[in-house]
Every structure is written in C-alpha cells, then in structure tokens.
Amino acid sequence: MEPLRIDVPTPSRHYAITIGNGTLEQLTSTLDAAAAPRRRFVVSSPTVWKLHGERFAAATSAEPILVPDGERYKQLATVARVYDALIRANADRASTLITFGGGVIGDLAGFAAASYLRGIALVHVPTTLLAQVDSAIGGKVGVNHPLGKNLIGAFYQPLAVIVDPSVLGTLVRREFRAGLYEVIKYGMTSSPSLFARIGQSRKKIFAKDPDTLAAIIGESCRIKADVVAADEKEAGLRRILNFGHTAGHALEAVTKYRRFRHGEAVAYGMLVAAELAVARGILADDHRQSLASLIASLGPLPAVADLEVGPIVEAMQHDKKMVAGTLHFVLPTTIGATTIVNDVSTDEIRRALESVGLKKG
Numbered sequence: 001m002e003p004l005r006i007d008v009p010t011p012s013r014h015y016a017i018t019i020g021n022g023t024l025e026q027l028t029s030t031l032d033a034a035a036a037p038r039r040r041f042v043v044s045s046p047t048v049w050k051l052h053g054e055r056f057a058a059a060t061s062a063e064p065i066l067v068p069d070g071e072r073y074k075q076l077a078t079v080a081r082v083y084d085a086l087i088r089a090n091a092d093r094a095s096t097l098i099t100f101g102g103g104v105i106g107d108l109a110g111f112a113a114a115s116y117l118r119g120i121a122l123v124h125v126p127t128t129l130l131a132q133v134d135s136a137i138g139g140k141v142g143v144n145h146p147l148g149k150n151l152i153g154a155f156y157q158p159l160a161v162i163v164d165p166s167v168l169g170t171l172v173r174r175e176f177r178a179g180l181y182e183v184i185k186y187g188m189t190s191s192p193s194l195f196a197r198i199g200q201s202r203k204k205i206f207a208k209d210p211d212t213l214a215a216i217i218g219e220s221c222r223i224k225a226d227v228v229a230a231d232e233k234e235a236g237l238r239r240i241l242n243f244g245h246t247a248g249h250a251l252e253a254v255t256k257y258r259r260f261r262h263g264e265a266v267a268y269g270m271l272v273a274a275e276l277a278v279a280r281g282i283l284a285d286d287h288r289q290s291l292a293s294l295i296a297s298l299g300p301l302p303a304v305a306d307l308e309v310g311p312i313v314e315a316m317q318h319d320k321k322m323v324a325g326t327l328h329f330v331l332p333t334t335i336g337a338t339t340i341v342n343d344v345s346t347d348e349i350r351r352a353l354e355s356v357g358l359k360k361g
C-alpha cells in the first residue's frame with residue numbers, strides 16, 4: 001500500500017503525517033520533502049534504539065541521543081541531558097531534532113526542540129500506538145513537575161510526523177491495548193465507522209496486520225488533525241479529545257500513576273462519562289453498552305473495586321482542565337458525537353463512579 005498522507009493545517013504551521021509500513025526506510029526523502037534542515041539529530045531511548053535503531057541509520061550520521069523513557073524521566077533533568085548533547089554536538093539553527101520513541105520521548109525531546117536556541121526544527125517518529133495516534137500530533141510538548149503531570153510545556157508543531165506501524169510489532173500487549181483505548185475515544189467522539197471497525201477487525205488488530213493497523217491509525221490521525229487544525233490551542237473544539245480524561249486523570253493521580261497505563265484510565269473515564277450521560281438521559285443505554293462491550297472485548301482492565309469514590313472526585317477538582325472553577329465534562333450523546341457540559345454535580349459523578357465499580361466513600 002502507498003503511504004497515507006494526512007495534512008495538519010494548524011494556524012502556526014502546516015505539516016503532514018505520513019503513515020505506512022516501510023516509511024522508516026524512506027525517512028531521508030520524507031525529511032527532505034518536509035525541508036527538514038540537514039543536520040539531523042535523533043533522540044530516542046535505549047529500549048527503542050536497540051529494537052529499531054538500525055532502521056533509522058540512514059537518516060542521520062550523528063550518534064543518537066539516548067535518554068531513559070519511563071514516565072518518571074519525563075522531567076526537566078532529562079530535557080537538560082538533551083540540551084547537553086545538542087550543545088556538545090554544536091547543534092545550531094540549521095539542525096533538526098527527530099524524536100524516535102513513545103509519548104514520553106516525543107513530549108520531552110519535543111520540549112527540548114521547542115526551547116533549544118528558542119526553537120529548532122522538530123520531527124516526530126512515534127513508536128507506540130498511543131504516540132502514533134495521539135501524542136505526536138497537535139504540538140503539545142512538555143514535561144511533568146513533582147506536583148503534577150504535564151505542568152511545564154509549550155505548543156510547538158513539528159515539521160512532519162512519520163508513522164511506521166510495523167514498529168508496533170515489538171510493543172508489549174498491554175501498551176498496545178492502552179493505545180487502542182484512545183482509538184476507541186476517537187470513535188466515540190467523532191466516528192461511528194472507526195468505532196465499528198475496531199470491533200470488526202479486533203483479531204487482525206491484535207495480529208498487528210499491517211494494513212489494518214495503518215487504516216485505524218490513519219483514521220485516528222485524521223480525526224485528531226481535523227480537531228487541532230480547527231482549535232490548535234484548545235480554546236474550544238479540541239476539548240472533545242478530553243473525553244474520558246476527566247475521570248481518567250483523576251484515577252491516574254489517585255493511584256500515583258502506578259496502577260494504570262494512561263489509556264486504561266481513559267477507558268474507565270469513558271465508561272464514567274457514558275454512565276453520566278445515560279443518567280442524564282442524553283445517551284441511550286444500548287450505546288453505553290456497546291462502548292462497555294468493546295472495551296471489555298480488548299481484555300481486562302486493572303481493578304478499581306478497592307478505590308474510594310471520594311478521593312477521585314477530589315482529584316477531579318484539581319485537574320488543570322478546570323476552567324474558572326467549573327469542571328467541563330465531555331459527555332457522549334451517541335456513538336460518534338459528544339457535548340460539553342459544565343454543570344455536573346459531585347453527586348452525579350459519585351453515582352457514575354460507583355456504577356463502573358468503585359467503592360462508596
């Protein structure tokens with residue numbers, strides 16, 4: 001199959017996402033076509049480089065800048081290590097920084113690119129499903145602070161995003177599934193056909209059939225690209241992509257980011273939002289049921305029965321997505337459409353959390 005090209009026309013920059021099996025082997029020509037400056041540096045992690053670094057070799061002659069990629073390394077100290085390496089290599093304004101890894105590498109090295117010399121060219125080559133459908137697109141880069149996730153960052157669009165689904169062959173099943181929940185999110189917010197396709201192609205998806213993956217990644221990227229092109233800085237429409245994230249972030253925070261992969265927490269968050277929507281009479285219960293079945297069909301989620309509702313509600317009230325004191329909730333109205341409400345009471349949230357299995361209290 002020919003690679004798929006999706007344009008991302010944001011106000012600050014127009015760029016393309018190129019998706020296809022074998023796009024890694026064509027990196028150099030894609031980078032040239034995107035007018036990426038010729039001094040090219042790659043930032044990756046030892047894990048990803050060991051698995052896939054040789055496929056990258058032709059794109060850059062410089063030694064890779066390798067930094068660890070666990071969530072706890074997504075912090076300023078790791079960004080400083082990237083600056084150190086760039087300075088030692090005399091990276092100048094005619095340089096391109098290529099990120100090659102999951103969302104942690106993309107976010108932290110993207111932030112280094114946004115700030116080094118007040119910004120050098122950036123290209124993302126994402127290697128997890130989550131990064132391929134979500135974090136590499138839209139220009140959010142940044143790191144965590146000890147007091148909260150993603151508190152430090154910038155909007156900084158890349159010159160290009162290059163997605164080769166074949167790298168997902170080495171991704172462990174749990175990470176892969178975590179990315180799939182974000183694909184379900186796009187289906188729920190924007191595309192009944194994508195939603196249906198995940199259910200119908202589940203076997204081929206888990207077998208990592210290249211064309212099947214390229215198709216669902218492509219459809220997800222198109223949705224995210226359309227949303228960020230219309231609302232780059234998250235003033236309005238882009239908030240729909242927070243579907244499932246209000247409760248999801250709270251679950252992650254309360255369990256100190258140890259129990260859930262981000263996508264798993266979002267899966268619960270989507271179920272909570274669907275319960276809320278049904279209770280308000282704006283979503284049919286059989287649609288909630290379809291969502292619950294699709295999520296269940298991908299495999300088990302970490303347990304929540306031991307988590308009390310109270311601390312989760314509390315954590316939601318501290319979310320940085322709070323705008324002027326009200327909690328915005330993205331609620332589904334059907335499969336493929338949402339509405340944003342800002343008058344959800346804590347009682348409603350409590351009931352919805354209990355419905356998905358959390359403990360009273």
Ligand SMILES: NC(=O)c1ccc[n+]([C@@H]2O[C@H](COP(=O)([O-])OP(=O)(O)OC[C@H]3O[C@@H](n4cnc5c(N)ncnc54)[C@H](O)[C@@H]3O)[C@@H](O)[C@H]2O)c1
Nearest residue numbers: 047069102103104105127128130131134135140167170171
């Ligand atoms: N910028 C955004 O808009 C945005 C959106 C969503 C999430 N994020 C961020 O993304 C991060 C999560 O990203 P993630 O889920 O990709 O996690 P991650 O970057 O931690 O990667 C998960 C694991 O997969 C490994 N890995 C990566 N590619 C692999 C491959 N091809 N084969 C085998 N192993 C591989 C990594 O070494 C790591 O251990 C979070 O920090 C989150 O805040 C950012």
Ligand SMILES: [Zn+2]
Nearest residue numbers: 182245262266
């Ligand atoms: Zn997410």
